[in-house]
Amino acid sequence: MPNLIQSRRFVCLLTALLVATGAQAAKVDETAIRASEQDGSEWLSHGRTYAEQRFSPLKQIDAGNVGKLGLAWYLDLENNRGLEATPLVSDGVLYASLSWSRVMAVDLRSGKRLWQFDPQVDRGRSRYACCDAVNRGVALWNGKVYVGALDGRLIALDAKTGRELWSEQTTDPAKPYSITGAPRVVKGKVIIGNGGAEYGVRGFFSAYDAETGKMAWRFYTVPGDPAQPYEHPELAEAAKTWKGDQYWKLGGGGTVWDSMAYDPELDLLYIGTGNGSPWNREIRSPGGGDNLYLSSILALRPDSGKLLWHYQTTPGETWDFTATQQITLATLELDGKPRKVLMQAPKNGFFYVLDRATGELLSAEKFGKVTWAEKVDLATGRPVEVPGSRYEKEQVVMWPSPFGAHNWHSMSFNPQTGLMYIPYQEIPGVYRNEGATFKKIDGFNTGTGFSDTHEIPRDAVSGALLAWDPVRQREAWRVPHSFYWNGGTLSTAGNLVFQGTADGQLHAYSADKGQRLWSFAAQTGIVAAPISFSLDGEQYVAVMAGWGGVAPLIGGDAALAPGVRNLSRLLVFKLGGQSSLPPLPQATTAAVQRTPQAVQASAADLDAGKLLYGNYCSMCHGVGAVSGGLIPDLRHTDQWRRDNFQQIVRDGILRPLGMPSFKNSLSAAEVEQIKAYVMSREYEDHLKAQQAARP
Template identity: 65%
Template structure:
């Protein structure tokens, strides 16, 4: 032992001895979370220790200092302006007065939960070109905290453990093959000492799986694939071998899909981990599995032994899914009285529009009813557990309009459950989609969207067909107890509290509190931006706080269209924290950046070129710059591009001149002629919009005629 080591050892011994002296108080270790603390937090609401607060993922806070009789006194305690220009979707984790959250591009922050002081920040250095593979913005939904470490999944597929006190990396492991378009946007969970992480990318052509890593050192312990691979090769499990019978064709060449990108829950008594799986790749079953088949385990709830990764039971919500009806929406555990018997259940409101109640020990279907507008199926047969599909549900060469569309009746925005009211609070949205069988013209393109649903003919959603609501759903009676309607879709996640409150952010820039029992609106705050993330509540020094990440973005904002633009919001990224008597005030919004002012000219390109540009735009550009070239307000609207920017399209689009800002190169999918056609289409859309907006102005300024007399002056 050298002198330096001896000195450090002596100092450590002295500190330990001092800590044992009467009256000495050692500071608590940062990130002190384990299974016992998560279990005790069922009753103690001071912390928010896991993604859904507890293993059951109910997003219910037992705190009640803020309640339905004093919530009108809730005010902004503090806020942080965040260096972030993409969507914020994270649920913060709060441990002993420290709040941990994520920003876009998988960055992590730690903040003093009482004062708002930033304690540390971590940037994993994700290459911005990876944003091309993120179907739904470069978002991240949060971290997990366990025994002094903070875990984050990154957009480029890494799982990183950070020291909770300093934010410094402890270990990092690559969970995906980066030669394929995998991404991670979901929050990890820690179960039985294992970090569970999935991934996304089904639309771009990947095979879904989720993995368990040792929480201490990042060692891979097991991996579960959700769809079978090439049948000529050995399958990874007996369950996948059985699933082969439900597939046809050469699906593995397209990836297959089934990604696990969001929902998980855990029952420590049954020792079962529950995960939800995603849509097929491509969406269109006629392409990925010609001849039909249920295509296990797409759009399913899986119950897994967390020690071995083996499947215990499964339930498929949408057999043979062709509509992007994922089952990756929240999985919530509860005990319900059903027909006079207390049952341990798992509940889900997936994209397909049915609310499912299952026995969480066996997977038995207990009930399933529509919680919104659903046209693809009449009902779910309780005897078989299968949906009864309506006529012409399976789309053909003729356009097929279905509710819900791929945004779902409920998407990733978290729902919550109150044991006090017995109600589930669902962020519901209602908008259809026009599906067309794209099998005839389908050509798989590596690294591009491959859905086979006529995506080259996608059109923007008319404003009048899109709406939303907060639905308070009774899972026992399987009906709505109350509903708060919204004019827009893509509203935020929910949180219920013991104070008879339910909180939710909205797409048009509000943060609202309702009475959980009857839906009375009790309080509202103008957030200045769309609020999508799930709120949390915690206590420091005996004072209750409510916190939410606010920042417009995500797939609806990227895919855009008139229904999204109508919200009128833009991205202003902040962490907002409230308490009773809070007096802080947000500053006024800065003016919007000046838009290009010019008189668009008719496009000289041929109609065939413009049509080709539309097809290429909608298969290459629309998922970020907006369907119909109508941006949702986060990514630049190409109809508003300056002449200089359009002249630089080859450098930007083909050579990646703006990669550092998140605009990757597309020279593998486009050539100069194709890019010129896209440019012609965008300019045609600009001129079309100009003519449409100019027509009412011209009509208003036209002289009055006998048939349309001018209004009389009023005195």
């Protein structure tokens, strides 16, 4: 009897110790992730499950009572760039990434931060992150947290303490690679890709041992130097679809910066690949060719990286039509029989349904405005392109644009309604063939006239929450939004769809009909997707709120329309929540006290400055020198920055703030041309304001 009593005391003491030290009660592994398909209490993987459906089976919050949803608590975050992460939840702790690849763990009962990790990314690397210093999330596995850093490192952290366990440099640090996507862990291997195609890199993704960090295998998505042996046999076949001898010198592209999914029963890992480098096929592959494996869906064995099948959504990609958008797995009733399918709504505007065992194309239809192709031929699986859409001879205006009809913003699939909920956007694109004038630079390399810095008119852009029926391949309903770059979606068994918007709202809609049932003013634009979990018998909805990403960086009149700033917060809601946000703080940016003057520069210098600005500056400071609010607007910057323009741009004196040095890319004379162009834009605005003030 004493031994039994002592044993019970030991168990109680051990339990108390585990709770006190924050140890994980449940091991996150394949068994746990697969079990979460039915148990929605936690959110263990990027898309909640390996199928990436972003559907929660929880239904305590439903269409009947969602009107009682209130803010349970919030956490202010030291973050002034975009928040795109999907948080993960395990054993009462939330794990999320912030900008600059930082990671935090938050106790969900107290709302307090348990730890925060900063990988100390060199802020100067931001020049090679096309779309803000963002990060879309972390992965959990066996007591570890994994994050891909902006500078190409894959880092494993102790889930209890945030202590770094190992770090591997997955890319060549001398080349302009970046990582913004969330890793996935499959069969004890951490899968990670990278970005940087616009800057001239060769795409690949890799698998690392989750315990040791040792690389298990690597798959290159495009062939390299043909004078060297191919790294794996699939590249020999791919090389037959490329022309000329320049593509491998220009990079090739095909970077894997987001989409991944996994089918444990078929043991297939699905990967979406990116655009060409440069975008314009005529430059990188003169003479044509499909250019495998650009803009493709790849199915591989996760143990070896061996390719089983592929499907290319955009053969001969030439528009930045990536296939890196979310891949979702589901079982659909097709022709009276259940079919295991893979679904994707990539940038090019077609919604694809494929047999996920074989890669057979089952259907493909336009889910928005598409003018580059008439349809997808189901017999060949290829798009029927509209003549002239490749802009070989004439500039074209077409839909979609490089923004995509759907970008990285997460969609969700509800197996109860059978609908996919897509953050849709409608934005025109302008393409011009640079052809023989193209010259590779240490900046954006598209070959499409991107440096023309076309401003996007406010009335030319819009967004919507689109409910899509993948069986009938048609729209079920839509909710129009006045702006583009709205947040990802979450669907639940409570007949609900949640989505944040660029203009600072979090909405809940009925999943079957699209009726808006609840809204919350978040004080900042939301681009990330919400999640749902349960804790101590209550269901919660949480979202990382903070305006950012490519839309506010590209700028222009359209990007200013929402009128929101970045107020980075973690927002957590429950039924009957009584918390509230503090009053919106006043803007702290002081008005520039000067009267703009006409610029004393030649027309040739101003034209050169405009071109240089488009190539090197527009992706951060905005097209037409109109910033979207996150990065300083160079037209109206303070006099100190104006006086120290050379030192900032060439010497990098603001590198710690994220402004890199361009000393190796721009001469002093070229910097003066950029400065003159920016000052001319300030003067133009001054004249317009004077004219508008006249009676």
